[in-house]
Amino acid sequence: MGTNLDGHVAVVTGSAMGMGKVTAKELANRGASVACWDIVGDKAIETAEEIKAAGQKAIAIQVDVTGMNQVQQAAKQTVEALGTVDILVNVAGASLGAPPGLDDLTEEDWDAVVSLNMRASFLTAKTFAQDMKKKGWGRIVNISSGAGRSNSRSRVIPYAAAKAGLLGLTRQLAVDLAPHGVNVNAIAPGAIATLPNAAWKKLPADQQRDALLTIPAGRFGESEEIAGAIAFLVSDDASYVIGQTLCVDGGHWMF
Template sequence: MDFKLKGKVALITGSARGIGYAEAQLLGGEGVSIAVNDIDAEAARAAADQLRQQGIAAWPVAGDASNEDDVQAVVNGVIGHYGQLDILVNNAGIGVKPSYTVETMPAEAWDAMIQSHLRSTFLYTRAAIPHMRKGGFGRIVNTSSMNFTGGGRPGVSHYAAAKAGISGFTRTVAKEVGEYGITANAIAPGYVETALIAGFSDDMRQRLYAQNPTGRTCKPEEVAALVTFLASEQAAFINGALVCIDGGRRDFYWGD
């Protein structure tokens, strides 16, 4: 299928590794020019080099996704380098370890999680919309989580709150920008085979597999395929959606 993405420009936050890198690979393979964003400048450069070796147009741009000045500088840099911005994938965010119950959670841990996931999504979306509106085309894909759609799990209330906020934010943005040829959607992945999962014990991984109707966890390229579709012309009438990619496991509980 031709997704009609050739010539588009995508900014993917947190794309030096993991899910973000897989998204860069698949979008890049469709002819999209990629801005590889990461807080780690060296990691962003290395990822962009790897993508270029695969024949993908890639440019590294470092910046803290939760810092307002950095975000504006990154978006300005993308416009200066590529001349346009058509696709924004908000993928950046910190992990949930250590976990805390609400009673034991330091306010600093709460703030860091909200800033890394929810604030960063807001900042990048706000900065990108004017350029998308100018071009008459835009695709915004935000990353929620099964930890929201599944009702959360003990110990990660800050993460669940951030991901729930992203979903609500996305639906409102969709209503604000739809008339300009821009769509905003969110995805809610389950556990994905990244370095985080690789670091789990064999027993924990087997529990994750057993708890999923498919008997496995998600592959990064499967998330990337969903993002690529939502970025395409074929998905032009999908706006304000929250699309689960969790193998059907929405009612999970960590201890089951």
């Protein structure tokens, strides 16, 4: 038992910035070797360099996680550099500028947002699950959203739909993989304050104030608070936590 990750190899998607970056550094702090995957290659390199400067092992790979060929190529590079992957954290996600509501939403918006926020986690899980099963130990954590548990404050329909679908994917993967020692869980972050791209930051000031009134903690969350929850879920301490969605949202949703 414990939360030490010595000897483990983790892939963190979306680790060029935001929660993914903080998570990659947190898992490395706890002993994991970390592959920092992101579509923004130079920023992913920065994350990996910061981890290496702190004395841990890391590599950066530029990859678009919505394409199976790229995912498989990135997986091959990761295994060659760090060894077999037994921890996968799917953080990459965004509403990609899709408009609020239905009227202006296009088929292209729908496909792009669903592909990134749901399909990509299927592609990465499919890529790494066999090795985890062979090892008899693995952890997959998918980053959903309060939007996937209830509704989206920014009213982006495919984002809410994909994040809800991601919770279904999490539960069904959990059923499939638990007999092999591979635990799959999800985290549903609330409004996270420190992130430059957070959708809530685009809301008008009065709506931001109203949003705060709905959070019992009375404040927005920090990336470190998401990373800490992820670090627990990928550890041995979470050995009997399977198929769950952990809301890390200051008490915004309680159900």
